[in-house]
Amino acid sequence: MKIGEIATAAGVTTSRIRFYERQGIIPSAERGVNGYRDYAPDLIALLRFIEQAQGLGFSLKEIASIEIRTGEHIVSCTDALAMLAEKHKSITALIAEARDRKARIEALMAELQRNKDAADSAI
Structure with a gap:
């Protein structure tokens, strides 16, 4: 072809x-x-x-x-499952890391907003 x-x-x-x-x-x-x-x-x-x-x-x-x-299934199910399990594990870790980072960003934003509000009310 x-x-x-x-x-x-x-x-x-x-x-x-x-x-x-x-x-x-x-x-x-x-x-x-x-x-x-x-x-x-x-x-x-x-x-x-x-x-x-x-x-x-x-x-x-x-x-x-x-x-x-060769054939209908070009990757063995055993190999595919192992690779998918490893990818799932790494993605789960990335999601946990992203959630933690998001929580830290939100906490910092809240702290900065409180500081800004305090500064604005002092004026």
Whole structure:
């Protein structure tokens, strides 16, 4: 399949495919005698997986470390569950950190508002 066909089928841009190829995220395409890239149709599933994983917050480095298989499920359920559990853990920690930061900001805002109100009433 040509790059445009693969891009359309996977819902990505051709430049993204070229980028993934340069970065080693996807295998290099075969080149025809005309110099055009010729991709295997099973690349569609991999590109969709990469997009889904990035949408869930996985970096390309994390995605590249995954063992990709052939067939309907390109990542084993065991590997996927382990990765998702680790991502869930890190996101839970980020949420806790953000909530703590929010509470500290709100406390500082309240203190500054009280100081401002006291200064304004002293005038």
